[in-house]
Amino acid sequence: MLETSGYDIVKCEEKGVFTMPKMLILDGNSLANRAFYALPLLTTSDGRPTNVLQGFLTMLFRLEQEQHPDYWVVAFDKTKATVRIEQYAGYKAQRKATPEGLRPQFDYLKEILAELDVPMLELAGYEADDLIAAVTKQAEAQGMQIQVYTGDRDALQLISPKTHIYLTKKGISEVECYDEHALWERYQLRPHQIIDLKGLMGDTSDNIPGVPGVGEKTALKLLWEYETVEGVLANAEKVSGKKLQSSLKEYADQARLSKTLATMLTEIPLEFSLEDFIYRRPQANKVLPALNKYDLRNVTRIWQERHSKDEEARQDTAEMSLATWPVRELSEEGWLTQIKQWQNSKTALTLTCRYERTGLQGGRWLEWGVAVSGESFKLSREEVSSKVSEAWLELLANEQVPKILADSKTVDLLLGNENKCLKGVSFDLGLASYLIQASRTKFTPLDLVKEYVPMLDAFDSIAEEAAALAQVAPKYQKDIENLGLEDLLHTIEEPLSLVLAQMERQGIGIDIEQLKHFGEGISITLKQLEQDIYDLAESSFNINSPKQLGTILFEKLGLVAAKKTKTGYSTDAETLEELRSAHPVIEKILDYRQLNKLMSTYVNGLLAQEKEGRIHTTFQQTVTATGRLSSTEPNLQNIPIRLEQGRQLRKIFHATEPGYLLLSADYSQIELRILAHYSQDPLLCESFALGQDVHTRTAAEVFGVSLEAVTSDMRRSAKAVNFGLVYGLTEFGLSRDLGIPRKESKFYIEQYFKRYSGVKYYLESIVAQAKQDGQVRTLFNRLRRIPELYHANRVQRQLGERIAMNTPVQGTAADIMKLAMIQVAEGIKPYRAAVLLQVHDELLLQVAPEDLKKVALILKETMENAFPLSVPMTVDCKVGPNWYDMKPYQPNDNKE
DNA sequence: CGCATCACG
DNA sequence: ACGTACGTGATGCGC
Numbered sequence: 001m002l003e004t005s006g007y008d009i010v011k012c013e014e015k016g017v018f019t020m021p022k023m024l025i026l027d028g029n030s031l032a033n034r035a036f037y038a039l040p041l042l043t044t045s046d047g048r049p050t051n052v053l054q055g056f057l058t059m060l061f062r063l064e065q066e067q068h069p070d071y072w073v074v075a076f077d078k079t080k081a082t083v084r085i086e087q088y089a090g091y092k093a094q095r096k097a098t099p100e101g102l103r104p105q106f107d108y109l110k111e112i113l114a115e116l117d118v119p120m121l122e123l124a125g126y127e128a129d130d131l132i133a134a135v136t137k138q139a140e141a142q143g144m145q146i147q148v149y150t151g152d153r154d155a156l157q158l159i160s161p162k163t164h165i166y167l168t169k170k171g172i173s174e175v176e177c178y179d180e181h182a183l184w185e186r187y188q189l190r191p192h193q194i195i196d197l198k199g200l201m202g203d204t205s206d207n208i209p210g211v212p213g214v215g216e217k218t219a220l221k222l223l224w225e226y227e228t229v230e231g232v233l234a235n236a237e238k239v240s241g242k243k244l245q246s247s248l249k250e251y252a253d254q255a256r257l258s259k260t261l262a263t264m265l266t267e268i269p270l271e272f273s274l275e276d277f278i279y280r281r282p283q284a285n286k287v288l289p290a291l292n293k294y295d296l297r298n299v300t301r302i303w304q305e306r307h308s309k310d311e312e313a314r315q316d317t318a319e320m321s322l323a324t325w326p327v328r329e330l331s332e333e334g335w336l337t338q339i340k341q342w343q344n345s346k347t348a349l350t351l352t353c354r355y356e357r358t359g360l361q362g363g364r365w366l367e368w369g370v371a372v373s374g375e376s377f378k379l380s381r382e383e384v385s386s387k388v389s390e391a392w393l394e395l396l397a398n399e400q401v402p403k404i405l406a407d408s409k410t411v412d413l414l415l416g417n418e419n420k421c422l423k424g425v426s427f428d429l430g431l432a433s434y435l436i437q438a439s440r441t442k443f444t445p446l447d448l449v450k451e452y453v454p455m456l457d458a459f460d461s462i463a464e465e466a467a468a469l470a471q472v473a474p475k476y477q478k479d480i481e482n483l484g485l486e487d488l489l490h491t492i493e494e495p496l497s498l499v500l501a502q503m504e505r506q507g508i509g510i511d512i513e514q515l516k517h518f519g520e521g522i523s524i525t526l527k528q529l530e531q532d533i534y535d536l537a538e539s540s541f542n543i544n545s546p547k548q549l550g551t552i553l554f555e556k557l558g559l560v561a562a563k564k565t566k567t568g569y570s571t572d573a574e575t576l577e578e579l580r581s582a583h584p585v586i587e588k589i590l591d592y593r594q595l596n597k598l599m600s601t602y603v604n605g606l607l608a609q610e611k612e613g614r615i616h617t618t619f620q621q622t623v624t625a626t627g628r629l630s631s632t633e634p635n636l637q638n639i640p641i642r643l644e645q646g647r648q649l650r651k652i653f654h655a656t657e658p659g660y661l662l663l664s665a666d667y668s669q670i671e672l673r674i675l676a677h678y679s680q681d682p683l684l685c686e687s688f689a690l691g692q693d694v695h696t697r698t699a700a701e702v703f704g705v706s707l708e709a710v711t712s713d714m715r716r717s718a719k720a721v722n723f724g725l726v727y728g729l730t731e732f733g734l735s736r737d738l739g740i741p742r743k744e745s746k747f748y749i750e751q752y753f754k755r756y757s758g759v760k761y762y763l764e765s766i767v768a769q770a771k772q773d774g775q776v777r778t779l780f781n782r783l784r785r786i787p788e789l790y791h792a793n794r795v796q797r798q799l800g801e802r803i804a805m806n807t808p809v810q811g812t813a814a815d816i817m818k819l820a821m822i823q824v825a826e827g828i829k830p831y832r833a834a835v836l837l838q839v840h841d842e843l844l845l846q847v848a849p850e851d852l853k854k855v856a857l858i859l860k861e862t863m864e865n866a867f868p869l870s871v872p873m874t875v876d877c878k879v880g881p882n883w884y885d886m887k888p889y890q891p892n893d894n895k896e
Numbered sequence: 897c898g899c900a901t902c903a904c905g
Numbered sequence: 906a907c908g909t910a911c912g913t914g915a916t917g918c919g920c
Contacts, residue, residue, distance in 0.1 A: 542917095542918080544916090544917055544918070545917080546899090546901075546917095546918080547900095547918075547919075548918090565899080565900065566899080567898095567899065567900080570900085572900075572901060573901080573902075594902090597901085597902060597903070597915095597916085598903095600915085600917080601902085601903070601914095601915055602903085604916095605915070605916080620913095623913080623914095624912065624913065625912075626911080626912060626913095628912065629913095630912090630913055630914070631914080632914065632915090633914095633915095634914090634915080635903085635904080635914045635915065637904060637905075637913075637914085638902090638903045638904035638914070638915085639903080639904075640903060640904080641903095642903085642904080671905095723910090724910060724911095726911070727910045727911040727912090728909095728910065729910075730910050731909095732909050732910070733909065733910030736909090737910080794907085794908095795907080798908090799911095802909085802911065803911075805911085806910090806911045807911085807912095810905095810912065813905095814912095839904075839905065840905040840912085841905065897919105897920090898918105898919095898920090899918085899919090899920105900918085901915105901916085901917090901918105902914105903913100903914085903916105904912100904914095905911100905913085
């Protein structure tokens, strides 16, 4: 992604420069060089190098998409004999020859740019720098906003209020924006002083000599004092340091010459008109063959993505300035009439709500914005009678009246506080936006509108907000349609959001006294452990500080550090476990860590969230990359279970109604079953069809023994393999997990894939497919884009491959669970029962004992049959008075 | 605010 | 030679 400093973005918007024509100038040589060294040397199938093409074009297309230039041009050096060599024979003498793989790529690049209709500029005897300076000068005179992209810091001299320089950072995938302010932050220099800086310090890559012995630090100090090269030379007597003084005197001429060399020439003998640089949309019929000629599949994908989105949104972006929908003011009578009219409306109302946070779920609504058919309205609690507001809330609960909202779950929660509810959601913009782009993080109405109207900066009123949402809604609808996400949105995510609202409102019962008691016990042990640790370490320190702990263990006590983190010694549980026998303090620290976690995150954390004997989590529906839910404030999806001590904590969770039981149901091996379904691997499918223990069967296959001969160790290894499969198996991961040598884990994996060749084939195909499409989908069409697959860094690319293997599996499991939740919520309506929590593959309900049998049966059957796969789905139920004391429970459909 | 750590599926 | 299992959220430290 293109990154710019936050400062500049703000600055650009404040100045309203979007109204000025925007020109992008790219330094072809500099960027090509950067790309060449930053990217691995990719080639076409017949061996022509293409990494520069890939890097440069990727950047070009991103800029095109993100910046929407009105003008653009790429400048190239034509370096046979530059003007500067006439000035100074040594100029660029040190520069190394263009490397083998790079040189031909300039020709390829120019050829492609020509097909793209991207204007290019070069002039014999001049460098790209000078052309850029000349174009910039002319463009400034025309009142344009100019962005120069280069890796060459010389360009900083061009900075002005209208011209910003974007310097490539690492490689070329990131750029850093410099304007006057940013330059000052970095160097405390004005733009025109850049040439003085070069004049003094020189530049080895261009072989500009500068003054010997003067580097960046000295040069800056001098310039802060005397401003220019001339100023410094005139005051050479006064500078501190004899050596420096004499250097400045001796090399005065060389400094002046260096400054001249560093000055970009704005006067060049070239007739050009800015009209030549007008941006023209590249034509698919020319672009695609040109990219294809160099096997640039990734670039093609990027271009097509942009292009197709563009085609759809072309008029959008062009005409997508928001219309002002007049705000209708209504009297009491007016409101009642209007609401009555809307009660029969077939046209969707777009609603948005402002509210204050109160102690209750969600809060209290303050005002509504309504937009429909080119008009907008504001309804505020303060200004309307209770009669109007009653009528209004009734309208919200009318399923027949279609409604478009940004966040229907929150709205439903708000209404729930007044015993009202939301019905008739026809389009949830936040959920739509998440399905289109799961990596998004912000879903406020403003963010949602900005997606299509980027220059927007704030809404003046809530009525305007509603009008804006109403106008972007069709764009979202179209995108959802184009991406094939309609069903997922309307049959899963939207209905689910109201189920989640119910769950959040219900909350889960919590025994505060017991929790406090639990905390007191921990506190005592914790104090004792703390003292023991200080005694054993013979010093007191903050045990919660990994830094201090590392110092004590690895310096004071002289233990041998096994691992390092970027900031110092690693002290995580895995590392400490290795050191357990090395020093008695280690065990105490491990115990301390465990208890401290329980105390701070769970005891204190949960106590802080308790309200009237309940805890209400918030389920996030637009956070994860795979389609799972997440749970926050507090997170009730990570309550301890693996270790007994933490597991005890589950005793405090109970039903919200007295006498009710907790009923849990979890999918058994859902991810492996989905893998079986996807891969159709005969062994894996058979294993599930026969109801075998899948890990035991896997062990039998991998170790080549009968089911009866599988030892617990073999099963453990097989389980780790199965586990790893879903994540994108690696030798490293498996060896670490099992604590075995790489060779051994490699052997297991080989054996596994020999037997389960269908799984192997599936995983290979999904990765290949992902590389082609740049994305994967779940069984329900949920989409995840995987830019990591095309990352310059190999580690990132491999991560991309594992994501491609994992996401369809994890995501489909999430889809199935969501579908089941909707059906379960519906199915248990006639009974005294409620869904309380979802923990990815588990649902937790509460139920009146009398309804247990029926509800458990409905629960199990609904979950198992929510979406039949080619292997059976199994759900295990448990029941108990609290979340700890849960006993297996098999509902059966025998008639009573 | 990023990092390290650790809780869950 | 390098750095790696997939997906989350909360806490505390230290810059």
